[in-house]
Amino acid sequence: MSGWISSLLAFLALLGRWMLESAQHTGRMILFTGAVFLRLFPAWTRPRLIIQEVYAIGVLSLVIIVISGGFVGLVLGLQGYNILSKFNATESLGVMVSLSLVRELGPVVTALLFAGRAGSAMTAEIALMKTTEQLSAMEMMAVDPLRRVVAPRFWGALFAMPLLAALFSLVGILGGYLIGVVVLGVDPASYWGQIQQQMSPVDDVLNGVIKSLAFGFVIGLIAVFEGYDAEPTSLGISRATTRTVVLSSLTVLGLDFILTAWMFGT
């Protein structure tokens, strides 16, 4: 009996500790977000730093985004053709591929890849700067690390994400064209014509852009926070990087449901 009670108490203690740590973590993140927001516009006094980050975060992610977009488009084309051919509707392949990509897969898959490729890199870089006292050195040189290091990276993520998602969708549509039109013989005029007729610039394209902006916002924020909040040890860096990928991916998927329900729910 006493063993059972002590196990229950140990479990409650563990749960309590976890809840306290989670509350502290959330509190630190809220304070950090406020501090970063205050520095977002002052960071534009050095636009070169933001451009550098767009390059580091966006341009260097191009390869993974283009290759993944191409493969996703090829798979969508193939699957779509198989399903649509049962209903003699293969001329709708273009709109099926493009709607899937622009509304959903483009922003979401890009965000997941972005969290793994750029988000983890941002976290590791900031956490390493903290561990090696580079952030402290900046503070002691009267340079604000939130303005000099964090805000430009956040802007970089915010700008890069919609551009990468658009590129992902574009390459995916070309992949669908390649498999549907070039390999399986769908009429090219139907492929492009249906896209032109059925896709709405506001309901589909703009909503996709809003989604990718929202995903860029949360990934950027999580990545810079986890880096800045990391324990200054090698284990701390590793944990922070993992947390960025896991938290960003889950947040993106959850947020995607909310945004989809808001944008496309009847």
Place this chain on the structure above:
Amino acid sequence: MDSYIQFERVSFSHGRRVILDQVDLAIPRGKITAIMGPSGTGKTTLLRLIGGQIRARSGRVMVNGLDMGRASRSELLAMRRRLGMLFQNGALFTDLTAAENVAFPLREHSRLPEDIIQRIIALKLQAVGLLSAADQMPAALSGGMSRRVALARALALDPELMLYDEPFTGQDPINLGVLLRLIASLNKALGLTSVLVSHDVAEALSIADQVFVINEGRVVGSGSPEDLLVQKAESPFLQQFLDGVPDAVTGQSETEARNLAAALGLGVPAVPMAEQESVQ
């Protein structure tokens, strides 16, 4: 004596652990002051309090007339522009060359034309004897060279106050000599106020004008290096710290040492009991 920095009954703690306990000290202007003590006694905390990175739980830290506990953010930034700090590991920005590291504070805080910035970089790197390493990345520099580049960076804005955090740790004898000479000569030539945190007794005493020894959060010895030698006679802790006597060795006999080595399996035979008794 005119003080640049003053600690008035300053206390600081991490959770329940007291790091500094009612510390009073005055650091004179234009001199080298060494703050010494065993590892983990709050020496670096003291530097962070001076730099305003942390605030005291109680008491007052005054830096050049500015109360660090009440200073606004802009006052703090203005004070830090007159301050240079050499971190224990150099803390160079790893994605910038040595020259760009030195240029960093200049680019952040001045609108000097590029040719002037290049001249200042050359001047500062020349001062630390590393002009030839200007284009090297920090990863390509040795520990001693990194620290000298960091020193050049700390001096870039011609500070009034220099803070050194364990500058001698892990240095080979040649680099150690170079650093000692640099710190002493720069202080004299530029009229700086220097605060040097170190547990390297001989090195710190050789260049310091004034010394504070801290143990368990309290000042246990202060004065000129000569004063400390006098105080040493009356304080067992100062005697042990300044002479570098480890705790365990005090009073340990050769027999005890051999028995310990045997117990650890180091291939040394233990001293037989009969022999131990005859020695005693």
